[in-house]
Amino acid sequence: MTARKSIPFSRVRRLAVIAGHAFTQLVRMKVFYFLGFFAVIGIASNFFNLPQQSGPEALGDNGMDLLRLIKSWSLGPMTLFSVVMGIVSTALLLPKDVEDRTLYTILAKPVPRLDYLAGKLMGVLLLLFVSLALMDLLMVIMLQVRLSIVLEVQASLGQSRGWDAAAIESLRQDTLAQGPTWALQGAVAAVFIRSAIMAAIALLISTFSSSTLFTTVVSFLIYFIGHFQADARDFYFEGGEAGTSAASRYLAMSVSLVFPDFQLFNVIDAVIQGKTMQLIQFVKLTLAGLYYVAVYTIASWFVFSDKEF
Amino acid sequence: MPAVEIRHLVKDFKTSLKRQPLRAVDDVSITIEAGEVYGLIGPNGSGKSTTMKALLGLVVPTSGTCSIFGKDSLKVDSREDVGFLPENPYFYKHLTGAETLEFYGKLCGLRGAVLKDRVSELLALVDLEGARDRRIAGYSKGMLQRIGLAQALVQEPRLVILDEPTAGVDPLGSRQIRDLILKLRDRGITVFLCSHLLEQVQEVCDQVGIIFKGKIVKSGRLQDLIAIEDQTEIILKDAPPELVAEIEALVKRSGSAEWLRSGKPRTTLERLFLRETSGDES
Known part of the structure; x- marks a missing residue:
């Protein structure tokens, strides 16, 4: 045997493996x-024939409606894909390794359990990132093509109707806000962050769950609960004044502590409507995402570190 | 320093809330010196696999300690010198044989040309060079066991733990694995294997322990354990019947020994099978 003894191996490289x-x-x-499915939806939305599109109405809001539609039709499948993939693939990876006993061979190597868990999660996040980046690219291309057409039609119709330059420019700016903006990229990043949180939740559940189905179902339940988390938190803080029972308040408090607050991600809908995303909003979302992913991963490690196989 | 030291290992598994916990391993102590081949034998459910898992840190002992080359088994660094082949292993079906070894090699810190050479060397060792680029999903049972053995050896460990290494493998594959274990012994690698195939254990092990209902009921050097102290075996080749009769008469005349039997020794069914299917005369 000619191989040398293994060199000290950095944790980062092992995680990457x-x-x-x-x-x-x-x-x-x-x-x-x-x-492929996403591309079909995107292209279909691009050629969606709005009844008002062919008339002079394309000059105003309807042209922008079309751009909003493309964004909505793109970000919708992005959210669906990333959340479903984040949950299902994470829920699948761990039990499969246990069932096939490949986990034994991995943990019998000098691999800390935290590295195993974090590595698996990072693999899923990498998949989500690459997928969303590709979908984002498709969306931006479609949006840019459509935007240039809408702008062209608006400019020529505006001139033929004798609008002044300021009015045409104002409309142009409004229309540009519906195109591929930095805020839109922020919204895609928010979609990624939300799916990363869901993947981390699925990881936590799969460390104690006995089946992929259970992990998937519970993760989706948490996903829906996450959309009401902020309501529970408000109920806790305002409950005393409203005269609600202590038990109800504590239940609301536990919901707000355990479950993520997905109402933070309503900013995605605002971006679809053409509103901008402030940098501070993006930083908040990123920090919230990091916080939730770290908390759920550490919780997974606590459960997994004592697990026997 | 012993390669393996298990001291008073006890492992209880919780069952239901009301019932008593199930004691899978009961006060087991095993010491394996470096370079030895140790066989732990016992019927199904006797605690063999649980003992191995405790040694690998896959289960936590209820009491007692396990160490590998002096390092506590519950610590990750104890696994730097260990290779493990679980019973009936399944590897990632989407990987080829070479990719599988690369993956495990990278986990152990190997990379670049060293890793590449090591993968080729191991594939040659387990006779899977022809299947290096074939997906694991298409491997036979025997091939899976051999690629499993190769991954266990990837970081050149000083200790290899094999849980039923020939379970479900045909006699040819089983012989190949037996030969590999003997090669490991020749290279000074400590082997800890558990099996219920007693003949195989007898062929390769220096030391054995018999475990039954979680307890070690007998252990020691194999040759000492199986030798029948008051008997002597003489094997002759091409001996004419007159010579045999003469020896028998001599023994009877001596009065100090009893002639028990003479006859032709029999080969084993395994050897007969191997000779007929592979031309192996051993």
């Missing part, structure tokens, strides 16, 4: 087929 492997595993499960 596990993450890269999880990514390859998911890619070879042909999850990218979804991208």
